[in-house]
Amino acid sequence: MTDLTRRGFVKNSAGAAAGMTVIGALVADEADARGAPPGTEPVVAYVSDPAKGEISVMTGDRELTVHDRKLAARITRAAR
Amino acid sequence: MSSHREAPAISKDPVADNTDTYAFVSPDDPGTVTIISNYLPLEAPFGGPNFFEFGDDVRYELHIDNDADGEPEITYEFEFETEVLNPDTFLYNVGPIDSITSPNWNRRQFYTVTRVKNGHRQVIGRHLACPPCNIGPSSTPKYGALAAEAVHKLGGGLTVFAGQRLEGFYVDLGAIFDLGDLRPFQKLHLSGMANAHGVDATHDFSVHSIALKVPKSELTSDGSTPTNPAKQVSVIGVWAAASRRRAVIREPGNGTSHESGGWVQVSRLGNPLINEAIIAMGDKDRWNAQPPAGDSQFAHYYEHPELAVLLPVLYPGVFPKLAKLTAARADLVAILLTGIPSGIVAGFQNYTGSRQADQLRLNMAIPPASKPNPIGLIGGDAAGFPNGRRVFDDVVTVELRAIAGATYPLVNKSYKPDPAAALVTDGLGPNATRYQPHFPYLGDPQSGYQTTPLAA
Numbered sequence: 001m002t003d004l005t006r007r008g009f010v011k012n013s014a015g016a017a018a019g020m021t022v023i024g025a026l027v028a029d030e031a032d033a034r035g036a037p038p039g040t041e042p043v044v045a046y047v048s049d050p051a052k053g054e055i056s057v058m059t060g061d062r063e064l065t066v067h068d069r070k071l072a073a074r075i076t077r078a079a080r
Numbered sequence: 081m082s083s084h085r086e087a088p089a090i091s092k093d094p095v096a097d098n099t100d101t102y103a104f105v106s107p108d109d110p111g112t113v114t115i116i117s118n119y120l121p122l123e124a125p126f127g128g129p130n131f132f133e134f135g136d137d138v139r140y141e142l143h144i145d146n147d148a149d150g151e152p153e154i155t156y157e158f159e160f161e162t163e164v165l166n167p168d169t170f171l172y173n174v175g176p177i178d179s180i181t182s183p184n185w186n187r188r189q190f191y192t193v194t195r196v197k198n199g200h201r202q203v204i205g206r207h208l209a210c211p212p213c214n215i216g217p218s219s220t221p222k223y224g225a226l227a228a229e230a231v232h233k234l235g236g237g238l239t240v241f242a243g244q245r246l247e248g249f250y251v252d253l254g255a256i257f258d259l260g261d262l263r264p265f266q267k268l269h270l271s272g273m274a275n276a277h278g279v280d281a282t283h284d285f286s287v288h289s290i291a292l293k294v295p296k297s298e299l300t301s302d303g304s305t306p307t308n309p310a311k312q313v314s315v316i317g318v319w320a321a322a323s324r325r326r327a328v329i330r331e332p333g334n335g336t337s338h339e340s341g342g343w344v345q346v347s348r349l350g351n352p353l354i355n356e357a358i359i360a361m362g363d364k365d366r367w368n369a370q371p372p373a374g375d376s377q378f379a380h381y382y383e384h385p386e387l388a389v390l391l392p393v394l395y396p397g398v399f400p401k402l403a404k405l406t407a408a409r410a411d412l413v414a415i416l417l418t419g420i421p422s423g424i425v426a427g428f429q430n431y432t433g434s435r436q437a438d439q440l441r442l443n444m445a446i447p448p449a450s451k452p453n454p455i456g457l458i459g460g461d462a463a464g465f466p467n468g469r470r471v472f473d474d475v476v477t478v479e480l481r482a483i484a485g486a487t488y489p490l491v492n493k494s495y496k497p498d499p500a501a502a503l504v505t506d507g508l509g510p511n512a513t514r515y516q517p518h519f520p521y522l523g524d525p526q527s528g529y530q531t532t533p534l535a536a
Contacts (some may be wrong), residue, residue: 041340042329042338042340042374044327044329044338044340044341045341046327056326056341058326058327058340058341058342059340059341060340061325061340061342062340062341062342063326063341063342
């Protein structure tokens with residue numbers, strides 16, 4: 001996957017700048033841990049229950065659970 | 081089958097389908113224990129041109145519980161990667177494969193072994209080669225030598241092998257899944273057909289095995305080599321599992337995908353035939369996703385196995401005492417979920433406390449038998465199932481007899497089993513040609529060329 005495509009995927013998943021903030025933090029954390037520049041691995045965001053605002057953000061073998069009702073609502077709207 | 085295609089979800093994911101798990105004191109190296117876990121059920125040896133292989137996207141795991149808490153204190157993880165020398169041919173091999181480094185072998189697998197012990201991760205083997213599948217005399221002319229090249233020594237006295245093996249588990253599948261119509265007794269079955277010999281349904285098939293031989297002292301909680309069968313430190317719990325990443329994103333149009341997230345267990349196996357024939361359909365996929373430490377939630381299946389109700393119905397008049405046995409089967413719970421305490425079977429115990437967890441429980445202080453009995457402990461051979469499990473153990477017969485009531489007197493001496501409980505079997509026994517006397521103990525697979533479909 002190209003870097004451009006990867007960013008596009010994140011945008012499509014998150015659908016908002018706020019999403020990029022949360023997801024970007026995970027990517028940056030991942031990059032710090034591995035000494036690689038940000039954006040080298042795809043990121044997957046999974047909203048299992050939009051009403052609860054719980055988002056699972058995954059990259060590599062890492063997974064972070066974020067509680068953000070507004071972000072979850074934006075992702076859900078973007079998916080419809 | 082033991083655990084082949086035993087649950088709806090995993091039956092659609094054979095690469096991750098854990099079919100059998102074995103744990104036994106190595107008969108030719110009794111200071112060690114060998115643990116084997118098989119995957120990929122019912123491999124037809126001629127299944128090319130993309131012959132069978134482990135999943136690069138699966139993490140395979142061998143777990144050891146050495147302090148009776150149902151949790152793993154030691155895990156050996158196996159992760160595979162496939163390398164293709166020439167992507168411009170459809171061929172698995174472009175000439176005879178005379179060694180595992182042969183350039184004629186086009187598609188090959190390597191693996192990494194990681195030991196996780198008390199939370200500490202350590203890679204103990206890198207880029208270890210698997211053998212090829214057994215194709216035929218033109219492609220893999222000296223298969224035994226090829227497979228032997230793929231037995232690797234690791235540091236600390238460990239030995240490992242990962243690759244295709246001959247299926248060691250024998251069972252009359254066609255009869256058992258035809259409403260329990262056991263051929264040696266089918267005249268007594270509702271079908272009323274004439275008795276016949278059992279049919280070994282799996283005898284030419286292959287599996288993919290991960291085999292690890294480990295010094296006993298690496299497995300005990302205190303680093304000792306156990307010699308006293310009465311001590312708890314002599315007993316370990318063993319199970320295997322397979323996990324996949326939480327998310328998979330398939331890229332349209334180019335045949336690639338990305339996996340993301342943590343590892344999620346999709347298959348597990350301790351005792352044979354449990355998820356197959358004890359756990360009900362509605363819980364099978366969940367059972368595969370759960371760790372053994374939580375198995376008390378499934379205890380009712382062990383206490384009241386469906387098969388114990390079916391046997392008296394399928395064989396009218398043969399199991400009258402079993403038909404009246406409605407108490408919770410504490411014998412099955414002991415054998416399969418907690419281990420057998422001292423004082424039940426003379427000189428034997430593999431008890432790990434009251435925590436219920438489906439594991440093979442191996443008392444490592446019990447030496448290998450000089451004359452093994454395939455029905456193990458119920459045949460007077462304490463080195464066999466359910467003290468761990470050897471590759472040739474007749475676990476179908478053992479569990480049929482246990483469920484039929486043969487082991488209930490262990491917990492209730494006033495119970496007299498039906499005479500049939502000591503006789504019931506699917507009519508098969510171990511065929512020595514399926515095994516070898518040294519590591520990895522399962523025999524070389526049949527070649528595709530030499531296998532006649534459905535010759536059984």
